[in-house]
Amino acid sequence: xxxxxxxEPLANxxxxxxAKLDLRVATIVxxxxxxxxxxxxKIRLDDGTxxxxxxxxxxxxWYDPATLVxxxxxxxxxxxxxxxxxxxxQGMILAATDLKDGAAETGEKLGPEGRDVVVLTVAKPxxxxxxVS
Numbered sequence: 001x002x003x004x005x006x007x008e009p010l011a012n013x014x015x016x017x018x019a020k021l022d023l024r025v026a027t028i029v030x031x032x033x034x035x036x037x038x039x040x041x042k043i044r045l046d047d048g049t050x051x052x053x054x055x056x057x058x059x060x061x062w063y064d065p066a067t068l069v070x071x072x073x074x075x076x077x078x079x080x081x082x083x084x085x086x087x088x089x090q091g092m093i094l095a096a097t098d099l100k101d102g103a104a105e106t107g108e109k110l111g112p113e114g115r116d117v118v119v120l121t122v123a124k125p126x127x128x129x130x131x132v133s
Contacts, residue, residue, distance in 0.1 A: 022078035023094075023132035024048070025122055031065035036085040041065055043093065047077060048129015056089040062117045074120045074132055094120040 026045040029052065034040035040056045041063065047053050055075065076092040083089075098116045 020078075021076060024075055024077040025072050025126050025128060025130045025132060026053075026075045026077075026093075027128045028068045028071050028073060031063075031068040033060060033065065034085060034087060036087070040084060040087075041068075042087055043068065045073075045075065045091075046128040047075065047091075048127065053077075053090040054088060055091045055093055056084040056087055057093045057095075057119075059093075059095065059117055059119065063119070068119070071119070072122045072125060072128070074122070096120065 024047060026047040028043055029046050030044040031041050034042045034056055037056070039058050039060050041060050043055050043057055043065075045053050045055060074094045076094065079091050081088055081090045096118045098118070
């Protein structure tokens with residue numbers, strides 16, 4: 001793999017600030033193209049709660065929705081919900097971004113021809129809603 005798109009680390013933060021993140025494992029129950037956005041998928045998650053949650057993720061260029069169903073992913077569970085092009089997003093699925101060989105970092109966002117986006121998954125199945133630490 002090539003160097004990350006942004007090799008400069010961000011400034012350090014206090015542990016107390018990091019500890020405010022609620023990272024959890026969730027299982028993807030369904031995934032479909034967002035009806036009002038070209039780059040988003042609308043994803044339904046089993047997060048261990050009775051109602052589950054929906055997130056909108058900008059990974060459509062890298063993933064066929066059907067291949068995501070059943071995968072366990074890491075989410076930011078306590079991110080404030082927001083409307084994204086008419087759909088509610090109740091968290092964020094974590095993913096890594098990597099420049100492809102030969103792609104030049106220009107400061108512009110690169111599409112699938114210039115970078116890979118890889119959803120973070122767990123190595124072994126765990127109960128949906130399990131805390132990530």
